[in-house]
Amino acid sequence: MAAIPSIKLNTGAEIPAIGLGGTPDGFTPEDMAACEKWFLTAFEVEEAGYRHFDTAWMSGTEPSLGAALRASGVPCGEVFITTKLAWHHQKYVERAFNDSLNRLGVDYVDLYLMHWPQHLEYPTGYDFPPTLEEIWGGWKLNEEHTFNDTWAEMEPLHASGKARAIGVSNFSIKTLEQLFKTAKIVPAVNQVEMHPYHADTELLEYCDKKGIVVTAYSPTGHQKLRSDPVLAGLAEKYRVSPTQIILAWHVARGVVAIPKSSNAGRQKENLILPTLSAEDVASVTALDRKQRCEAWGKFGPDGKFLGWTAEQYGW
Numbered sequence: 001m002a003a004i005p006s007i008k009l010n011t012g013a014e015i016p017a018i019g020l021g022g023t024p025d026g027f028t029p030e031d032m033a034a035c036e037k038w039f040l041t042a043f044e045v046e047e048a049g050y051r052h053f054d055t056a057w058m059s060g061t062e063p064s065l066g067a068a069l070r071a072s073g074v075p076c077g078e079v080f081i082t083t084k085l086a087w088h089h090q091k092y093v094e095r096a097f098n099d100s101l102n103r104l105g106v107d108y109v110d111l112y113l114m115h116w117p118q119h120l121e122y123p124t125g126y127d128f129p130p131t132l133e134e135i136w137g138g139w140k141l142n143e144e145h146t147f148n149d150t151w152a153e154m155e156p157l158h159a160s161g162k163a164r165a166i167g168v169s170n171f172s173i174k175t176l177e178q179l180f181k182t183a184k185i186v187p188a189v190n191q192v193e194m195h196p197y198h199a200d201t202e203l204l205e206y207c208d209k210k211g212i213v214v215t216a217y218s219p220t221g222h223q224k225l226r227s228d229p230v231l232a233g234l235a236e237k238y239r240v241s242p243t244q245i246i247l248a249w250h251v252a253r254g255v256v257a258i259p260k261s262s263n264a265g266r267q268k269e270n271l272i273l274p275t276l277s278a279e280d281v282a283s284v285t286a287l288d289r290k291q292r293c294e295a296w297g298k299f300g301p302d303g304k305f306l307g308w309t310a311e312q313y314g315w
């Protein structure tokens with residue numbers, strides 16, 4: 001088993017190739033608070049433990065990650081923290097960023113991402129509406145203030161040193177090309193859905209050329225992928241689990257992966273990865289079906305997902 005490497009960002013900073021995902025197991029205040037416990041186990045699991053954590057204003061886990069960081073006693077400078085600007089905060093960049101710092105209880109973050117390219121607005125303005133139904137359905141698309149405007153408002157955060165790096169999430173080659181028309185700073189990271197059923201090699205190669213590190217979200221591809229026979233065969237060959245094969249594949253491709261687990265045993269498993277042969281990496285890549293996990297690939301009868309068509313996303 002190889003040690004988990006770090007990958008150099010275009011800022012010169014290093015990001016550990018495996019981080020812990022920060023989505024709660026549910027969206028009640030109790031679910032959010034419960035995360036503190038499993039964030040804390042992640043700091044301690046497997047010798048040095050996790051030193052890279054992914055969260056977001058929208059996931060509601062910034063306060064519990066901050067509390068776990070303080071309880072762990074690990075100095076902030078030894079941990080790589082990513083958080084994200086919510087889709088309804090694109091007009092409130094500075095306020096939302098400071099709010100995230102306060103919620104985390106830190107003076108800076110290592111990486112601040114624009115969570116989605118599209119700008120949604122709620123009747124409640126800065127605050128989320130009270131119900132999940134309204135959060136998913138009660139928005140209006142703002143087509144005047146684009147991600148180019150939002151990025152221009154994020155760039156000073158990097159200059160201030162409070163966002164050590166800035167980047168994007170859910171961007172495609174098409175939307176990155178649009179961003180480059182006005183961007184002064186090249187995003188350090190593009191965080192996208194990536195796993196063997198959605199390998200997106202073209203986007204990965206494009207980002208490599210531009211000096212953008214790709215972070216894979218939903219990196220394990222969830223249960224259906226874990227039971228794929230090719231992965232089962234490789235798991236037997238390397239004497240590990242299918243999830244470890246998938247995560248080792250990400251690392252071999254130079255991709256950062258942020259598997260979420262609230263279970264200490266699985267947190268540990270996800271840090272102990274084999275080194276796959278080039279041939280085995282290729283056989284995992286060949287599983288690609290251009291298939292997203294259900295939540296993010298679900299376009300409605302109007303052909304839209306969160307206000308955008310697949311063509312607008314560049315998917």
Ligand SMILES: NC(=O)c1ccc[n+]([C@@H]2O[C@H](COP(=O)([O-])OP(=O)(O)OC[C@H]3O[C@@H](n4cnc5c(N)ncnc54)[C@H](OP(=O)(O)O)[C@@H]3O)[C@@H](O)[C@H]2O)c1
Pocket residue numbers: 020021022023054055115169170191192216217218219220221222241243244258259260261262263266267269270
């Ligand atoms: N930028 C975005 O728009 C975006 C969107 C989605 C997600 N994300 C980020 O990406 C992170 C990960 O994504 P995700 O949660 O969708 O997918 P994931 O990490 O691929 O899958 C998480 C699921 O896999 C299980 N799991 C983890 N390790 C396992 C193992 N070794 N064996 C068996 N099951 C295992 C977890 O269960 P247990 O907890 O019970 O172990 C959980 O049910 C999120 O937490 C979030 O930080 C970002």
